[in-house]
Amino acid sequence: MTEQELHHARRQKWRLDGRPVRTLEEAREFIESVGFCLLYPLKERLLAPTFIGAYAGSDDHLPTWQHAFADPRAQQAGELMVRLLREKAAFEASPFGETNFLVAHSVFPYLYGLVGDRNPRQTVQPGKHSDYSPLARDVFEAIRQQGKISKPRLRELLGGEPSPAALDRALHELWSRLRITRVDYKPEEGAFWDALLRWAPEPVRKGMNLSVQEALSALLSKYLDGVVAAEQSEVEEFFSHLVPRSRVRESVNALLAARELSFVTVGKKSMLQITPRRQEFTPRTRRKA
16 A cells, blocks of 8 residues: 555545535444544644544645634534534544544444443542542532533522533533533533433443453554554554553554454555455356356
């Protein structure tokens, strides 16, 4: 494979070749094809497709999240993404900080198995050794009791005491462990949140039954399918936002040993790829004279 062939294959896969994703059906097909993507590109230039790029049909002057407000493509792409969330064709997560992470319905159980809370039915417990603050506990209980709820309404239920910044931090604590998820957005009220176990019980249950190793192996394979081929350092950099690099290396080595992954030379670089499946030889039967 040449570098030009790899570049062309990625552009086709990521819909950067002048075929913009504009309809809900096209958005579903795109997210299922790549498995997961960033909403906007990051400054650090991770190797990954972006939803804004697929919507634009090009990677020309794509905005980061800091400049999205000034780009009309960002608002339109965001509206299409929210439609995916409403119908549960995709889910959001937040491991990359600067931009949201969009995950296909079929792939989401593996992300949950990797980073989700293993006891989602258990009440959020704050404390000295807890991952959650007292405000996060109160926020979770309000969401669990009320169901789908907007931030303004949530603040009312909490007595109007938490500042917007404090409320955002509490929501992020819960979202980072996939206790809650964004399920809708309305311009007049903002984001709506719900408990993930109630919103999407089946993907959560599937994820709970996966080991971390199983989940990571599946995500690694889907990532390489989505980027066609990548250097191991690029794979490690992407997944370091989810798990330690050492764990990524262990999973890559295990997949290489199982021949699920293999190396391919691209130009002068050695890259990882999904091992191509060999076509089975079927002997042709000889016709009788």
